[in-house]
Amino acid sequence: MRTERNVFLIPAAFFFLAGTAYGIFTHWAEWVGTTAIYLTGGMFIMVTVYFHMLANRHGQRAEDRLDAEISEDSGEQGVFAPWSWWPLVCGLGAALAFVALAVDWWIMAPAAVVGVIGLVGWVMEYSTGQHAH
The missing domain is CATH 1.10.287 (Helix Hairpins)
Incomplete structure (x- = not known):
């Protein structure tokens, strides 16, 4: 390090x-x-x-x-979500936020909603559903 x-x-x-x-x-x-x-x-x-x-x-x-x-x-390097769609949702929220900067401020509201949904889904991915621990 x-x-x-x-x-x-x-x-x-x-x-x-x-x-x-x-x-x-x-x-x-x-x-x-x-x-x-x-x-x-x-x-x-x-x-x-x-x-x-x-x-x-x-x-x-x-x-x-x-x-x-x-x-x-050698061995396990970490835990990763190989089939996760949540980074795509977070990226969509970020893309909408950048569009809001270029177009108009009202687009920031749906961008925040999509971003928060994506972030919560990504964080909670291993707490619910098929991959719950």
């Missing part, structure tokens, strides 16, 4: 440096751009902190070591 952490730490440092340079070059008069650049760096920092906490919790993985064998990572 240390490699993943560094992959996000380097852009975070870049965006904080770029935000400072942007502020200096605009004489701190243009706050929207400076704030947006700093917030982008902050998002990278959040992912960096998450990967750092994962590295502390789980230690070194097989793919982090140079002397690891391929067989060390």
